[in-house]
Amino acid sequence: MEDAIKDHITKMGEAHSFEPIPYDSHLPIVPLSSDDPSKLPHKKVTIIGCGQVGMAIAYAMLNQTAAGSIALLDQDGDKLSGEARDLEQGSAFHRHVRIKADTDYAVSNGSHLVIIAAGAAQKVGESRMDLVGKNVSIMKSIIPKVLLHSPNAAICIVSNPCDIMTAIAAKIAGPSIPPGRIFGSGTCLDSSRLRSLLGRTLGVDAQSVHGYVIGEHGDSSVPVWSSVRVGGLPVLFGKDKPDDFLDAMHRDVVESAGEVIRQKGYTNWAVGLSTAYIAKAVLADSHTIMPLSTCVRGVQGIEEDVFLSMPCSVGAHGVRRVIDLPLSPFEKELFLKSRDAVWAIQKGVWNMDSF
Secondary structure: OHHHHHHHHHHHHHHOEEOOOOOOOOOOOOOOOOOOHHHOOOOEEEEEOOOHHHHHHHHHHHHOOOOOEEEEEOOOHHHHHHHHHHHHOOHHHOOOOEEEEEOOHHHHOOOOEEEEOOOOOOOOOOOHHHHHHHHHHHHHHHHHHHHHHOOOOEEEEOOOOHHHHHHHHHHHHOOOOOOOOEEEOOOHHHHHHHHHHHHHHHOOOHHHEEOOEEEOOOOOOEEOHHHOEEOOEEOOOOOOOOOHHHHHHHHHHHHHHHHHHHHHOOOOHHHHHHHHHHHHHHHOOOOEEEEEEEEOOOHHHOOOOOEEEEEEEEEOOEEEEEEOOOOOHHHHHHHHHHHHHHHHHHHHHHOOOOO
């Protein structure tokens, strides 16, 4: 009986999920490495870009014991040295973690995971899309150096606009890198914001709220209300569309980052915690499912090489499989609008000769 149930679930999972898609439809799929992550002697993470977000990631990883070694890399050598020293002076209060910091990419040698948080910061009144022009050139300078020093690392893009920067990073890396190795933090944080808000509103632990926000990490994100459950109970209760209360809740999620930026000038702690959560899944090869940004060509009839978030199974080499989450007609319409919003910007840089 157990074998029959396992076989049924496996076939169901395979029927509703697929392997990561190359960033271009003309490229063959490069197989993932067959290395056994359990035999890796030491888990090393490099964080590139050690501003408010990068250091929040490092701090969260220390507190979650998510790595054995953390390398910090930034252009500002003096600040970087001070940050590393500040973290090291608290080493008596967490599990031993090697911390190294340098402006030279050699410090990242042999990383299992590279997290890229470098880029121009989002300013008050500025959308994530406004950052594209500033951050594309930064990504072009980073990716080749990352691959030179850590050719087998999973690479998580946190820099905004996250979806477009992930697409750009994948294209810069080229067709020799297996699809899924480079992925974006995507709507993992958006989903956390929604779960937290629902939990706080209903007076339950956010971990008892299950559901995803998909699409763009930004204004056109899509809450999949049809699959949101609180303690197993569906939020929609048979309705086809969310009511005004749920719509207002999603607007709160979308506007929350801008409100925090208005109040304190930047966001960092929540993205630090969510990225540390992603890092733990990669380093443990846990196959945890979370919404991350990857190429969604072919999903819901999408033809473009656009990168958006869908629930993904995450392991040592990045995204393993992408879940083709069932969407209601209303949700599909919103998801395609999210595609339009991101592709309208991505296509402007996607075919540049400089790639």
